[in-house]
Amino acid sequence: MKQHLAVTNKIAAGLRSLNEKSRSFAAAQAAWRFYNNESITLPQLIEPMIESARRYLSSDCDEFALAVHDWSGLNYNGHDSKQDRIMLYNEREFGYDLHTVLLVSDRSGEVLAPVYQGLNASDGVHSSRSPKRLAVRTHLDEISLTMQHVEGLGFGKKLVHIIDAEADSVLHLRRFNRKRLAFLIRGSLSRRVLSQGRDVLLSEVVAGLENKYHFSRKVDYQGKTLNQYVAETEVVLHRYAKLHRKKGGKSYRRYVKGKALPLRLVVSQVRNENGEVLASWLLWTNLAEVSADKIVLWYYWRWQIESYFKLLKSAGHHLEQWQQETAQAVATRLLIVAQACVVVWQLARSKAKEAEPAREFLVRLSGRLMKRNKPFTEPALLAGMWVLLTMLDALEHYSVDEIKEFAAFAVPSLKQLDSC
Numbered sequence: 055m056k057q058h059l060a061v062t063n064k065i066a067a068g069l070r071s072l073n074e075k076s077r078s079f080a081a082a083q084a085a086w087r088f089y090n091n092e093s094i095t096l097p098q099l100i101e102p103m104i105e106s107a108r109r110y111l112s113s114d115c116d117e118f119a120l121a122v123h124d125w126s127g128l129n130y131n132g133h134d135s136k137q138d139r140i141m142l143y144n145e146r147e148f149g150y151d152l153h154t155v156l157l158v159s160d161r162s163g164e165v166l167a168p169v170y171q172g173l174n175a176s177d178g179v180h181s182s183r184s185p186k187r188l189a190v191r192t193h194l195d196e197i198s199l200t201m202q203h204v205e206g207l208g209f210g211k212k213l214v215h216i217i218d219a220e221a222d223s224v225l226h227l228r229r230f231n232r233k234r235l236a237f238l239i240r241g242s243l244s245r246r247v248l249s250q251g252r253d254v255l256l257s258e259v260v261a262g263l264e265n266k267y268h269f270s271r272k273v274d275y276q277g278k279t280l281n282q283y284v285a286e287t288e289v290v291l292h293r294y295a296k297l298h299r300k301k302g303g304k305s306y307r308r309y310v311k312g313k314a315l316p317l318r319l320v321v322s323q324v325r326n327e328n329g330e331v332l333a334s335w336l337l338w339t340n341l342a343e344v345s346a347d348k349i350v351l352w353y354y355w356r357w358q359i360e361s362y363f364k365l366l367k368s369a370g371h372h373l374e375q376w377q378q379e380t381a382q383a384v385a386t387r388l389l390i391v392a393q394a395c396v397v398v399w400q401l402a403r404s405k406a407k408e409a410e411p412a413r414e415f416l417v418r419l420s421g422r423l424m425k426r427n428k429p430f431t432e433p434a435l436l437a438g439m440w441v442l443l444t445m446l447d448a449l450e451h452y453s454v455d456e457i458k459e460f461a462a463f464a465v466p467s468l469k470q471l472d473s474c
Contacts, residue, residue, distance in 0.1 A: 090383055095185035096171065099389040103167040103396055104207055107157045110166050111211050114403075118236075118344075119211040120158040121169070121204050122356050123197055124218065126363045128152055128173075128374055128384075135379045138175040149374070150175050150381050152388075153196060155204055156359045160214070163355035164403040165362065168392045169207060170200055175381030182389070192299075194226045201235050214238055214341065216356045222338070225295035228312045231340050238353055241319070241336040248290035248314070259289060260321055260336065267323065270347045273354070275324050275333065283323045286346040291315040318342070322350040365395060365432055398435050416442060 111119055127142040130149035139148040155170035173180040178187030179196070183203045191199075201215050215230070219240040230237050243257040267283040274280075294309040317338050324333040337353055344352075366373050371391050378384045401413065413430045416438025424430060448457060 090380075094386065096180060096182040096385055096389060097185055099386065100169070100171060100182040100392075103389075103393060104169050106396055106400075107167040107169055108209060110400075111157075111209055114159045114161060114164065114166060115211055116161050117212065118160040118214050119166075119209055120160055120163075120216055120352055120355065121201070121213045122156045122158055122216045122359045123200065123221075124154060124356075124359045124363075125193055125220075126152045126154070126367075128367075130374065133377075135377075136381075137379075138177050138381050140174060140176050150384065152363075153193075153200065154359060154362070155200060156362060157209070158216075158355055158358055160352065162403070163351075163358065165358050165399045167396050167399075168362070170204055171385065171389060171392070172196065172200070173381050173385040173388070177381070180381050180385040194221060194223055197221065198226060198229055198233075201230065202233065205235065212236060214352065216353060218356065223295070224291050224293065224315075225297055225310055225312070227291065227317070227338060228295065228315050231315055236339075236341050238337060238339045238341070238349060240353065241338045243336065245291075246293060248292045249287070253292075256289070256319075256336070259287060259319065263287060263321060267321075270322075270350065273324060278326075280332065281325050281327075282350070283325060284320065284346050284350050286318055286320045288316060289319050291317060318346075318349075320346045320349045322353075361432070362395065365436075366391065394436070395432075398432050398439065401435060402430070402432055 107119075127147070128149045128151070129142065129147055130136050130139055131147060133139070133149075136149075139150065141147065142149055142151065151174035153170070153172040153174070154168055157166040157169050158164065159166060171182045172188075174190055179190055181188050183200070197217065204215075205213060213236065215235060215237045217237070217239050219242055221227075221237075221239045222241045224245075227237070227239070241256070243255070243260065245256050246253055247256055247259060248254075249259045249262075263285040266285040266287075268285070270282045270284040272279050273282045292314040294311055297308045297310050299306060299308070317340055320337040320339060322335040322337070323331045325331055335350070335353060337349060339349055341349065365371065366388070373384075373388065373391070376384060376387065378387060401409065401416075410429075413435060417424060417430050417434050418438070419441040420434045420437035422431070422434040422437060424434065452460075
């Protein structure tokens with residue numbers, strides 16, 4: 055895990071190696087054996103992160119814990135050695151489909167830890183739910199099972215499952231509610247509902263809220279500080295659900311009758327100083343005891359999972375350039391990387407008196423430039439952490455005088471600079 059406390063670059067073939075006595079090739083061989091060891095299972099590897107989340111729940115959360123679900127396609131075009139790839143978005147994109155659940159604080163929106171990982175490949179789902187590969191299901195059917203799995207991990211807080219508009223399915227909303235799962239899901243205008251006993255388009259309901267918005271908070275939107283307004287109402291999903299499936303290579307649709315489902319509809323608008331609406335969210339929830347303002351804030355924190363994917367892909371670990379040849383090996387390495395991310399998140403949110411100077415020191419080691427109002431970023435902490443680890447490792451093998459001698463020989467101009 056230490057060897058993944060570092061940012062990498064696109065041309066890196068494998069993990070980074072610390073300044074140990076052994077050669078880099080030996081470190082790469084050891085990593086290969088670890089990633090392909092069949093006795094090491096994904097449920098075992100994710101357990102430290104689940105334990106970490108349990109440990110921080112009592113101190114970092116109030117009444118709830120937010121379980122943020124999302125999918126991200128891992129593009130491995132050109133990686134022909136990965137023969138278990140699947141088609142992602144079209145016939146020209148191949149790779150794996152990553153499903154992650156992040157546990158997030160309901161108080162601050164800070165990430166506690168990833169508590170689930172599933173990687174879809176041609177041979178099945180390599181999942182932290184089971185040491186055996188699972189059958190491939192649609193995203194929503196998979197999320198239904200994952201929600202119940204996360205509920206059973208014993209976090210001691212009521213979970214609120216936050217999902218984007220992909221989960222705006224009447225069939226699944228009814229299923230989540232029937233299983234007593236608390237959810238917060240982004241909706242769309244393209245459906246009919248019962249509102250005050252009338253069968254109307256959802257767009258008509260939203261239009262009727264025009265005079266019911268209240269100012270909620272100032273928000274950052276596309277680099278500007280704007281105003282957020284919130285309104286809410288109650289509606290009933292009463293129509294047949296539409297079940298879309300494929301059989302024999304052909305798509306078909308089936309209508310499924312179900313019980314009418316009363317839900318809160320919370321609407322958020324981001325407006326400029328002139329009152330012009332620049333962005334709008336429609337949110338479904340079956341939570342009755344939480345204010346609309348907090349509901350909207352929680353959904354805003356869903357973007358933490360997008361930041362996590364960015365840290366994995368482009369801002370830190372460049373996982374789409376990894377050379378492991380199977381989904382199982384990639385899934386194993388991903389959980390090691392996730393543990394490294396947890397270490398960085400813990401440092402980022404720490405309120406200890408030593409935390410601020412430690413973060414400042416790591417940013418200086420990283421060589422990264424920060425915005426004036428942003429003292430650190432997770433990628434900068436990750437980069438600084440690697441420099442710190444290499445420094446500590448070097449000090450274990452060499453004296454300070456030896457390191458100065460190496461530096462004087464390798465970079466003669468350093469002596470001249472020191473004398474200036």
